Amino acid sequence: MKTFERYFVALNKWALVLLLGAMAVIVFANVSLRYLTNFSITWSEEVARYLMIWMTFIGAGLALRTGGHVAVGNFQEMLGTNGQRALRILILCLLLAFFSIMIWMGLNYMDRARFQLTPATRVSFSYIYAAMPIGFGLLIVHLLLVARSFVMENRFAEVETDTPSAALAESGDTHIAANRE
Incomplete structure (x- = not known):
């Protein structure tokens, strides 16, 4: 299971890197062309916007797994250990239900928008x-x-970070890593 998780997270991260890279190249090329040649790529803004939408939805899972989404912990901290676990189970169930409903809603939106085309690229909105x-x-x-x-x-x-401070902290030289930060 750990191997699956490692590959799954790595694939998710690389998808984000590729989407961000494509978006940056498209925007940079458009801005450069606009100022150097007075020519603009007509589809660049639209494609960059849709790439950002894809990045948002694909990156949400990585933010969730590290606790990066907004959460209020005051109520949970007032409860005892068993109460905290029960609340976390409730939160987990509510999140699973909400995510499942949103999958269904997304499929519904895809179905409704399959004949609409984007203005510049003429691609179906279902994509x-x-x-x-x-x-x-x-x-x-x-x-x-x-x-x-x-x-x-x-x-x-x-x-997981690839910073020198993190590498030093893992090697046992934590006082050096703390001084660098």
């Missing part, structure tokens, strides 16, 4: 709306992967 059910499906997978640690310990997945 844009596909980000919604796919993103919420990814949210369900990410939630299920961190569910046990969330319910039992109120802990999310650790954020």
Whole structure:
């Protein structure tokens, strides 16, 4: 299961990197062309907007698994250990229900918009709306992967970083890492 999770998260991160890279290249090319040649790519703004929509839905699962979404913990902290676990189970169930409803709603939007075309690229809007059910499906997978640690310990997945400080902290030279920050 850990191997699946590692590959799943890596694939999710690379999808975000590729979407962000494509968006940056398109916007940079359009701005450069506009100022250097007085020519603008007609579809660049539209494609960049739709890439950002896809990035939002695909990246939501990665934010969820690290506890990056907004949460209010005051009520939970007032409860005892068993009450906190029960509340976290309720939250988990509500999130699963909400994500499932949003998948259904996204599929409904896709179905309704399948004959509408985007203005510049003339692509069906159903491809844009596909980000919604796919993103919420990814949210369900990410939630299920961190569910046990969330319910039992109120802990999310650790954020993996490639910074020198993190590498030093892992090697045991924590006083050096602390001084650099």
